[in-house]
Each structure stands twice: as C-alpha cells, then as structure tokens.
Amino acid sequence: VTHGATSGYGYGVLGDYKTLNTYYYNGWYYLYDVTKPMNGVIETRDANNGTTQGGYSVDSNNAFTSSGQAADVDAHKYAGIVYDYYYNTHNRNSFDNAGSTIISTVHYSTNYNNAFWNGNQMVYGDGDGTTFIALSGALDVVAHELTHAVTERTAGLIYQDQSGALNESMSDVFGYFVEPNDYLMGEDVYTPGISGDALRSISDPTAYGQPDHMNDYYYTSSDNGGVHTNSGIPNKAAYNTIVSIGKTKAEKIYYRALTVYLTSSSDFSDARAALLSSTADLYGYGTEYTAVENAWDAVGVY
C-alpha cells in the first residue's frame, strides 16, 4: 500500500483499548481519519508540552499504545464520536456544516488544567495530575469543546454575562447529549484521587457551586461575568426539559434553538423564547411546550 486509510488501535487516558481510524503514508501511521461522510476529516496533533499546534500524532506500527499517546488516542476517537453525533442526529457535517477538518492538539503546555476551542481547533492540556488528568480523556469534555465551535458558527453567543453563560450551557448540554450516561461534566478526567465528583452537574448545579435559579445569579467581573457559574441556571432548565420530554425530543429542540433562533446577544429570557419557538415548530403547543415553560419557570426565567 503506498498510502491510504488504515485501522489502528491504542489505549486511552483511562487505559481502555480502542480501535482508531488512521492513515498510512511513507512509512508512518497518522491519527488522520478519512472515513467520515462528505469528506469530513479528523486529525490529531501533539504539542509535546509546548504551546504550538504541534505536528501530526504518528506511530511506526499503527499501535498507539505508549502512555504518551493515550491523550492523542482519546482526542482522536472522541472527536470522531462527536462528529458522528452531529452528523447522524442533526445532519450537521462538522462544526461548520461544511465538512471542515476537525483538528485537535493534545499535550498542550505543562500542568495545564484547561481545554478550549481557539477559533480554529480544539486544544487539550494534560492537567496537573491532581485537579485533572489529560482532558481529552473524557467524551463529554470533547463534546463540550466541539460544541463551542458549533455555537461560534451558528448563534455566535458572545462569551460574556448571560449570552456567555448560555454559550457555556450549550456546551454542557450537548456534552450530555453526546454522553448521556450521567448528568455530570468532566467526571472521567476530574480529580483522579476523588471518586464520584465532577466539574459540574446539570441535574444539580448547586452541588458544584453553581446557581440553579435566577435569584442566585452571580454578578461578577471575573470569568467573563461568571460564564462557568451562571451556566448552572440554563443547565438546570435543560435538565428539567430532558427529564420531562426525553433526550430524543430535547436534543432536537436544543439544536433548532441554537441554529435557528439564538443570536450573539441572546440572554436567558431569549433562550426560553427560542426553545419554546423550537418546540412549537417541532411538536406543537402540547405537552412538550408546557414542559419547556415549566422547565424555565422552575429556574425563574420568563
């Protein structure tokens, strides 16, 4: 084979075996996935603890089994899963709905307890080993980061105050939709020394210091107006919605609100309206509509 798509394997951050869509070229196997529909490509890079985009993650024998490759393995596998979620569930081809390549860089900086979308790609730190382990090791984190890209290309919710908290909430809520086995965020890579905890909870935001009602909105100048704190309020409304109408309907109204109704300056009240309009469009003014009204009434947003 001169070059072309291959199937490799590796071990993820939690030591779990997984198969990988790789690409062979000129003696090296790349974390470069060309199996997606509509020519969507997923590529994974390694900053080697620097702060550049890094070069392609490569291996000599298509077995990404060394400890240093675990973050690469999960970033690649989970980006593919998130691509598949948006394509299969919402008919969206990559974050821009135009099949742009999804690029991830792992091993960014040192002791870096962060993950982010930088406007062009996802970037993951390794954590300091106490607060976090390599952040690409959690599917809900990868979904959270890629949803920042989707939001940026659709509603464009400004990352400040209420629109910023909505931006954060959309990333947490789609993090749940992609990984619906719990209502926690980041639990797989957060505090390896403590079991059962998480960065956030959408079922009980107050468990991790977030408000779950407008009465407890946190006015602050830090963190872009507390976007990672006040997201608890729309997160709780989303949880209320999911519990009452189910994930299948909830993810449809959330995707329609994000891509059709929300705008860059939307606040919590606008989000309520956007979700009600989406519900009416998709399911009419029956039980689902009432459920969404109740979900937002319960968090004090009208």
Ligand SMILES: Cc1cccc(C(=O)O)c1OC(=O)C1CC1
């Ligand atoms: C760990 C972290 C730090 C700062 C910002 C973000 C951010 O992406 O907003 C971040 O990632 C998350 O919140 C993911 C969901 C766990």
Ligand SMILES: [Ca+2]
């Ligand atoms: Ca989770």
Ligand SMILES: [Zn+2]
């Ligand atoms: Zn975020």
